[in-house]
Each structure stands twice: as structure tokens, then as C-alpha cells.
Amino acid sequence: MSAEGSKRKRQSAEGELTNAAPQPGRVRTVKEIAAIAKVSVATVSRALQRPELVSEATRLRIHEVVKRLGYTPNALARNLRTARTRLVIALLPDIANPFFSEVIRGIEQVAYENGYSVLLGETQSSLVREQAYADMVAGRQADGIITMSHRVPAIPIDGRLPVVNACEYVKDNKISSVYIDNVTAAGAAVDYLVTLGHRDIAFIAGPSSSPICVDREQGYRLALHRAKIPANPALTVVGDFSIEAGERAIELFLSQGQSFSAVFCSNDEMAIGAMRALISHGLRVPEDVSVVGFDDIRFARYTSPSLTTVAQPKHALGREAMTMMIELLNDPEVPARKRVLSADLVVRGSTAPRATGARSHIV
Amino acid sequence: MSAEGSKRKRQSAEGELTNAAPQPGRVRTVKEIAAIAKVSVATVSRALQRPELVSEATRLRIHEVVKRLGYTPNALARNLRTARTRLVIALLPDIANPFFSEVIRGIEQVAYENGYSVLLGETQSSLVREQAYADMVAGRQADGIITMSHRVPAIPIDGRLPVVNACEYVKDNKISSVYIDNVTAAGAAVDYLVTLGHRDIAFIAGPSSSPICVDREQGYRLALHRAKIPANPALTVVGDFSIEAGERAIELFLSQGQSFSAVFCSNDEMAIGAMRALISHGLRVPEDVSVVGFDDIRFARYTSPSLTTVAQPKHALGREAMTMMIELLNDPEVPARKRVLSADLVVRGSTAPRATGARSHIV
DNA sequence: CGATTTCATGTAATCCATTACATTGCACTG
């Protein structure tokens, strides 16, 4: 480009004032709409945001123009100005985990009821990923984060962290959390096995980095204690929530020649794995070994036999999380709270009274 | 451990210019950073965006200040100015559907390789929801949309619609799509059943609103035709992709007294439902009836018997979709293309040669 | 040594909508 004389671009933006052809696809701005509707930008903005401030005639005219030209306000500019996005990011460790889908539904429901949008970020439990999404909040692209892990990402921001914790919980009591009483729920599941006559109850635990897994294990221990069953450390193994982990755990027990007539698992997928492994070793579920899961994912109903499991109130967890988030966004002063919901044991086909001829440890 | 004296540290506001106390939590702007680092805002911005333009000494000083104060640039302001967000929204009909998780992985992988972020929007196949996410693109909050349904939302925007279509495809050939050759894949599945000796092959179709389901049905028909098996309309029923739909379909066939020794299903969940219903009616899979699914979701491997199914290259579909998206965002002039990948039949335990004594229709 | 690049940095325009404040006209009150 040569640098001579005036490089001013003359703009005869005037044709549009009279002509105003639909021109599909062009990106518009308030300015253009204002010019065409022959009002100021302020009036256009008001017609769209707070119509009651604008006279009927003007409002209709503006809306007509907006519609005709397919104008969508630039949300970036708006959000920049208003310092609100009405967008919340829900962080889930793993979309492949069916447990979360129902929770998400609850979150979204409350969000939409309150004029918020939800976008999902999958973190694969990676701190880096979590932090990347958290940075979107720091960068003001979203108002808050609902995290379903036991970690809270750092967000350098004024006052309260716009973070709510669902399903899991964090120690930090400046952060609101919703979760179930895992100790009690796990205890109830084991109590139930005890009432069925089981005494050799194995436990497939989840990663101990997660507080809820620690709680579930504690629930298991307490229930054994209540039943005066001595704890047998060899009957507890830690898995990573996968189907394969459930299989491996059973393989391990069997290879060690452990005797057990029931297995309680920290989640449903490991329970599914456990059932598979048991069956493939010729053991019958529930006749030889009873299996109990945790979560009540959608597939739990469809395994054969169908899985007895602790049903988390997934929808309610989601609803409550988003409710807390909205409270917090509306008033950063509201105190954080830990909300504990209760969970119910759903008895299905994978549990049965202990067989009298206890033969379960024989392969 | 509270000490007796007041140990309040002096924190003079302007002291920051010299002292620069960390003051955690405050929100910063380039201006502040510039003032503290004693440079102009332009230099701060450059130090962060294009460090090579800034002298080493200045750069280090700025970075130090940025780090110390925990400054994150306001992404809204940046995106507003640059008209880019480097964010892509992936629209998935249903997070509960395990098929999509692997596709998402592929999308995210390519995104991160190219400095993009991905957020997920669940649409529940609702047009309204799809449109709401599309409006985020219109409002410039995201650069593009990858949709996994057969609908393309409307985005009033200059030039090419920043939309890529994955897994499904749309007729509109201004839109790029990646998907598999469903006719061939379905045909191969049915061919396989034919080679096993099956002739009475039922088909549980998916919603006919979706072109890929139409294709799968066509693949089924063509395969029957190749095998010179007359089509029997009574052996085709339409489901909605759910486990329950698979169960209902089988119930229907059985209640009508249809005779069949194999069932081909348009997706895995319906196949799982079909297996359940068959088994609960005392039929053995695969001895009495062979079942074939479509998609190869993670659970297909874990059903009993494990499911023979058409494995979609889920990861590749995702990678390719995001690759196309990036191409398109980098150059809106690149022509749209329809990329067709191939799918492989994975033979597992749910299929077997037809039993000679054909008794499959008896309950 | 003067001229020309090159490098580092600064100044100010710009992206686009929102909104505080200002203005205008009109109805209504005393």
C-alpha cells in the first residue's frame, strides 16, 4: 500500500438509510440498526433489552428492522460492558461416564429456568484441563464453574470464587458443595447384605484421592463393625472406577483364594466388571455371590442380572448445584454451604440371601 | 495460634507501584500491569501475545508483574477486538449416549493441537436448544459449531456458516460433513449374517428423520437383495435408539409370531434391548437368535454375550470434524466437502451360525 | 558523517454494546 495523500475511505453509508435491502448474512451492529430505524443506538439497545422504556411505535419499528436484517447483538461487547455472561461451565471428569448425564440434566434445567446457559467441559480428570476452563472464568468468558471433581481450580478473581462443587466435595468450606451422605449410603448397602446373611463381604474401593470414596469405604467399615464382623483387609481392593478394574479385583480375590459371598463396589461400572468376572469364573450372581454397585447409572438396570445399587439422586444433585451457583452469582456474599442429600438403595437382581452351603470361594 | 498483638501489615494503595504487594484476588487490567511495570499498555499486550517484539529485559519485567499479580487478560475484550475466540462448540444430542464420548475425544484432541478449546452443548435433539447454541456463534462467543445431528442451525453471519457436521450428514453441500458409509457398513453386517446361514433377518431401524438411518436401512435391504432374500416388511420396525425400543421391537416380533434367526439393529443400545428381550423370552443369544448392533459403544464389549457390531471410527470422525472446522475457520473460502470414512464389523459373541433346527420363533 | 534501517516502545483508534446523564417536549398542578 502506498503512503500518499489521504487514505481516508469515504463511506456513503447513506444508501442503506433509504434502500435497506435485506442483505442476508451481513453482520450488523447497533449503529447500523439505529441508522436504518432512524433512532440512536441507545434506543435500539433499550428496545432490545428493556422494551418498556421505548414507545410502542419506535419499538415496533426497531424490532422490524432487527428482524429483517437478522441482527444479533455482539455478545462479547455486551458481556464486556455488563461484566456478566449468564453462562456457566460444568466440568465433568469424563463424558463417557453415564453417571454424570443425569446430573447435567438437573443443572441445565435450573440454568434455563433462570436464563443461564450451560456449556460442558470434559477434563479427563486432568488438572491442566480443569485449569484451562477455569481460566475462561478468569477471562470473563463465563460466570462460574460447577465442578464434579474433588479439586477446585484456581481463579484469580475478586471476592468469592464462583465455583460450586457437585457430587464430590472439597474440604475448603468457602466452596459450596452438594453431595450425598456417602458414609450412610454405603453403610446401608452393606447393612442390606448383612441382613441377607452375608458375612464375607468384599469391597472394591474407588481412588482414595477422592473424599467420597474414602467415605464409602468408611461406610463399609462401619457397617461391618455394626454387624460385629471383623474387618478383613484382604477383602478390600482399590480400583479406578472402570469395568476392567472390577474384573481385575475379582480375579485378584479368586486367585488369592479369598472366600466371600458378596461384593460391594464403589461404583456401578466396577460392579459390572465384578459380575462379569464372577460369571466368567463359573460363579453365579446372585446365587453364589451377591454384587452391589453405587450410583445407579442407566445401564445398571440392564445388566443381567440387573444390578442392586445405591441410587444417587443425580437430578437433584444437579439442580441443587445450579441453584447454589445462581445464588452465589446473584449475591457473592451468601455464605457457602455444604448440602448433603440422601441416597437410596435400589434392590434388583444381583443380590440374594447367602447360600447355606457356602461354596463361593471355589472356582 | 493467635498472637496477642495486632499484626496488620501496612497496605498503602499506591505503595503498589513501588512495593507491589501480591494482593491476591484483585482483578487486573493491562493498564494496571503497564503502570506497575512502567511501560505502555501496548508493550504489555505485546509481551503477552508476541513476546519476540519486546526486549528481553522488558519482557521479563512484565511477566514477573503479571505472574505476581495473577493477571489474566480479559478474554471478552480480546475476542471483541480480534473477532476470534478460538472456541468451538460441539453440539451433541445426548450426553447419555456413550457413542459420542469417543467422538468428542477426537474433536478435543485436534482442537488442543491447534490451540482451540471445545465446549459441549447438549441439545436433547431440540431445535430450540440447537438454535440457542448457534446464537452464541452469531453473538461471537464462539467461532464455530460442530453438530452431531442432521440439522444445521441458522446463523446470520457473513459468508460461510462455521458449521461442520459429524457422524450424521446434511444434504446441504455448502456444509462439510464427516460420516461413515452407512449403506456399505450396514450391508456388510447383514452380509455376515447371511454367510452364517441366516435368512430371516429382522431389522430394528432408527428414526427415519435421520439420513444415516435411512442409509442403514438401505444397506440392509441391498444386502438381502444380494442374497436373493425377499424383503419381509413385517420384520422391520422403527425404534428411537433406546434400549427400551430394542426390547419393544422384539416383543412386537414375538407377539406377531414372526420367525427370524437374526436381528440387525441400527444402534447398539437397541441391540442391547433386543438381547434382553430375547433372553427374557427364553431364547438364547446367539444359539437361537444372532444379534448385531451398530456403533460399537463401550458397553458393547461387556454385554453377555458381547455384542457383534459395526464399529464406527469414532475417534477419527471427531478428529476429522475438528480438522475441517479449523480449515474452515482459517479460510472461509475452502470448499465444503463430505468426507466418508469406513467402518468395520467387529465380530463378538452375539452372532453364530444359524441353528439347523430353526426353532427361533417359538416362545 | 549523513542517511537509512531496525528495534523497542508509545499514542491513540478501534472493536460493539450498555447506560449514566442530558435534553426535549408535553401534561399536569397550583
Place this chain on the structure above:
DNA sequence: CAGTGCAATGTAATGGATTACATGAAATCG
């Protein structure tokens, strides 16, 4: 009829970054 209040609209500041262009200094060239 002056004064007050309200409704409708306009003007311009604002949010926070990016970046074209400008400037000054140092390096390079002839």
C-alpha cells in the same frame, strides 16, 4: 402561566484489550 414531573430519546463515556501508526534511539551503510 410558571413550575414540576415524566416519558422518550439522544450524546457520549465506558468496559479492556489489540494494533496501526508514530516516534526515538541505536545500528548499519555508503
